[in-house]
Amino acid sequence: MALIVQKYGGTSVGNPERIKNVARRVAAAQAAGDQIVVVVSAMSGETNRLIGLAKEIQPNPDARELDVVVSTGEQVTIGLLCMALIERGVKARSYTGAQVRILTDSSFTKARILKIDEDRMRKDLDDGHVIVVAGFQGVDDLGNITTLGRGGSDTTGVALAAALRADECQIYTDVDGVYTTDPRIVPEARKLDRITFEEMLEMASLGSKILQIRSVEFAGKYKVRLRVLSSFEEGGEGTLITFEEDIKMEQPIISGIAFNRDEAKLTVLGVPDRPGIAYQILGPIADANIDVDMIIQNVSHDGLTDFSFTVNRNDYERTTKILEDVKAHAGAREVRGDRSMAKVSVVGVGMRSHVGIASKMFRTLAEEGINIQMISTSEIKISVAIDEKYLELAVRVLHKAFELDQVGA
């Protein structure tokens, strides 16, 4: 008897019929002899509806109260899914994040999980219940409701799988696996049977939108076997996220092309090049809980340097405001920004042992007249920031240049 955590996203539970469909699949999995814990998101559109209501009342909603409001989306889904299961004769019991209890810190709207109590769930599982847990939410040690931020339901799924030492965490979504890139942009994109955690981390963080990055980190850290599957197609094997040692030797150099549309670039010009300057600039950004992505510091001239980084476009105004304060303090000349950036990356563990990937990437973009504004590299990926208007073109020509449409590439 295996213990399986299944996570269903908003589209999979988007209406009563789809919730019944999920109940059918969960019931079948339990009937096959496994213990099942289900994590669900809010019905699609519901979180946006709630945020919209909040913003009608307060343009920048109070973070604590916003979590009180948006956490109701998942709470509705857990109740409805349990009803669908009970209607099928399956014993089922719903849990909110607070009921589990999924203890988090108090960073409202982007809380981090600290601890998960498993006793009550374990007891219900042993009594033959299917457990249905609200994703995306938790509770701090004062009893305040918190949320994990967008996509946090994946993280809930993986964290529960880790806490319960589950045999597999299955992420059901509206795609049937991880592709070489977004098929909406490149119709020739292919589904991958397996992908390493490291590659998946890069793919997810760069906006492939299948799995939330934190969930992949969690899965890697706690060695949770993670699989991405379609909630609409039957019988598929999806894509298994593996540890690198599982992968056979003969693997492709490049696994996929990832991209992120919602970037914004900020540059602090003419800042004194002294030790601690990076911290002086980025410290206040981090204190404001703003995630920084690419970071580049240019060589200095006459003791002055330029410092650039990218943030999510939603954080652009807040970041600009913080930098205006930092400017005077750090003795910088000027702060410049560009809201319409996109990032494109080639990702692959095979890259390490192959030279020439970077030059092939840069040449391919140059041939299309696409100007590269920033470059950043890691062991298994090369990312470039470009003007957003070239995004689709860049993804298409790179997918073709690296022959990702060819099986066995």
Added chain:
Amino acid sequence: MALIVQKYGGTSVGNPERIKNVARRVAAAQAAGDQIVVVVSAMSGETNRLIGLAKEIQPNPDARELDVVVSTGEQVTIGLLCMALIERGVKARSYTGAQVRILTDSSFTKARILKIDEDRMRKDLDDGHVIVVAGFQGVDDLGNITTLGRGGSDTTGVALAAALRADECQIYTDVDGVYTTDPRIVPEARKLDRITFEEMLEMASLGSKILQIRSVEFAGKYKVRLRVLSSFEEGGEGTLITFEEDIKMEQPIISGIAFNRDEAKLTVLGVPDRPGIAYQILGPIADANIDVDMIIQNVSHDGLTDFSFTVNRNDYERTTKILEDVKAHAGAREVRGDRSMAKVSVVGVGMRSHVGIASKMFRTLAEEGINIQMISTSEIKISVAIDEKYLELAVRVLHKAFELDQVGA
């Protein structure tokens, strides 16, 4: 400095503009120097939407899971109202039923309040916060979410006022007070400045729909000063619910005409007239948590009697099913039912000292050809069950017969 509990119903918080309006009133009350605890219902239509979703999935929704789903309605409102208060510069903090904590029994969908913790609220009040509490909900001692049943937000308001020993509990609604009867049926209906608890109990239980009966019981038991006010009109005094000793001597004989549309009648025919038979019939009904209203047992013939009672129309099918089991067990001849009943009552504490009220009521109905199917009386009311189609006519002619349209009647 007084401590005031204000309760706003679903219509009063029906959209973001109305929520802002409530925030304005709450802010003004706090600025006047009082400590304010606010209890809110779900936005109007929201509870029905959630129940509708549940019934699409499970025609008779599982009670525990239904409470998980419908309790989200109030949770959304508390968050939104706090945002509106914070946007005005008022310190505010929301509490779900579980966060307060409002401890209830485990009768899902119709739980009863056992205990309210006041420590955390008291601390926040002393820190200058407005407290916004979700009505209608609580938590049992296992941490399961419970709801108090329809109209339970009033009960939450009164229970909080009792626990906090508040100076007044103000129920804001879409009417500006308690009327002699429903003005939609009788345009001449008049607002009452004050009404006794006993009268209000009879008015509420009989369907006047302004205050939930349990809230009035609570208020009477814990001597909470209760006032009904309009959330849309400014400056009105509403209707104060008083203890009888406060009322001056010269009071009207009849205060109002109450009615209830959603009744159903069940009759068990030819049941052996022996001790314990009433319990044998009604025990299983009570065990199923079905509220029984009027109960009538006729005189017996040849050791057999007929036993009739009314229930809410929503419980008609369940009750019929239970009675079919009871029939064989109790040795009854037949079970009959009528789904389309209505109840009309004349209510007034002055009734005790006046004869002739009943005969005047029966004569008035007879003159209109309205057949009386059941009669039940108490110290301060006389109720009759009639065919539902005569309901409006009966209310109108009784209102006129008892001169309730006359000031000082």
